[in-house]
Amino acid sequence: MGSAAASPPPSGSPLPSQDELKRVAAHRAVEFVEPGMTLGLGTGSTAAHALDRIGDLLRAGALPGVAGVPTSLKTELHASRAGIPLLPLGGAAGPARIHLSIDGADEVDADLNLVKGRGGSLLREKMIEGAGERFVVIVDESKLVPRLGCTGAIPVEVVPFGAPHTLGLIRKVFDGLPGFSARLRTVKKDAAEEMFVTDNGNYIVEMFFEDGIRGDLRDISDSLLRITGVVEHGMFLGMATTVIVANRDGTVTLLHKKK
Numbered sequence: 001m002g003s004a005a006a007s008p009p010p011s012g013s014p015l016p017s018q019d020e021l022k023r024v025a026a027h028r029a030v031e032f033v034e035p036g037m038t039l040g041l042g043t044g045s046t047a048a049h050a051l052d053r054i055g056d057l058l059r060a061g062a063l064p065g066v067a068g069v070p071t072s073l074k075t076e077l078h079a080s081r082a083g084i085p086l087l088p089l090g091g092a093a094g095p096a097r098i099h100l101s102i103d104g105a106d107e108v109d110a111d112l113n114l115v116k117g118r119g120g121s122l123l124r125e126k127m128i129e130g131a132g133e134r135f136v137v138i139v140d141e142s143k144l145v146p147r148l149g150c151t152g153a154i155p156v157e158v159v160p161f162g163a164p165h166t167l168g169l170i171r172k173v174f175d176g177l178p179g180f181s182a183r184l185r186t187v188k189k190d191a192a193e194e195m196f197v198t199d200n201g202n203y204i205v206e207m208f209f210e211d212g213i214r215g216d217l218r219d220i221s222d223s224l225l226r227i228t229g230v231v232e233h234g235m236f237l238g239m240a241t242t243v244i245v246a247n248r249d250g251t252v253t254l255l256h257k258k259k
């Protein structure tokens with residue numbers, strides 16, 4: 001990957017909070033937005049800063065003709081409150097043309113492969129970001145990892161019908177991989193534990209790899225997608241064109257996909 005770093009802030013200034021770093025990365029990404037663009041609008045706390053910034057620039061008249069395709073119901077609500085005109089993904093004229101998507105990520109490796117979807121929106125994110133001409137990922141430094149799966153689960157969206165069966169198939173396929181385990185994601189509601197349900201009415205299987213994935217990511221992706229009942233997974237391989245990293249020291253690094 002190629003990279004470019006901005007200069008640090010003056011010494012003596014206090015270290016920025018993680019949320020401030022997210023905002024810095026998001027605002028830098030919005031500099032790529034041009035009038036007339038259709039945007040893929042990401043989901044999560046980092047992407048939320050980009051929505052607010054785009055909304056501010058639209059209100060100031062700086063981004064005429066900009067509209068967005070939201071990657072989740074939460075983003076749809078946030079973007080419409082921010083005044084961003086919304087579009088569906090595709091229509092009578094055929095597939096959508098998305099000039100630029102901006103979204104956060106849970107993990108980024110040295111090849112700019114990502115884990116996304118710990119917020120549960122991976123399917124719409126992959127559909128929209130995969131359809132775009134450019135995909136700019138915005139993260140704070142804590143998201144950079146040596147191997148995908150180092151800091152948490154790889155989410156896999158599965159249909160609810162026979163979900164325990166699909167979980168069993170996933171376990172069977174990946175059982176040989178070091179430190180592997182899998183479970184269905186649940187959420188606490190009042191005192192009870194319930195299945196987590198995505199915007200598409202599906203469930204999430206969480207795949208864990210102690211110390212990250214040591215196998216071939218493409219092979220793992222292909223094996224997962226061959227399991228009937230699996231809808232999509234949260235490894236975004238080779239999709240990011242640029243990753244904007246807000247560093248703890250206040251600098252910003254741009255990492256570009258190798259041509």
Ligand SMILES: O=C(CO)[C@H](O)[C@H](O)COP(=O)(O)O
Nearest residue numbers: 044045046104116117119121
């Ligand atoms: O993939 C996602 C949601 O499905 C998010 O982009 C990812 O979870 C990062 O979230 P945050 O910006 O809040 O750290």
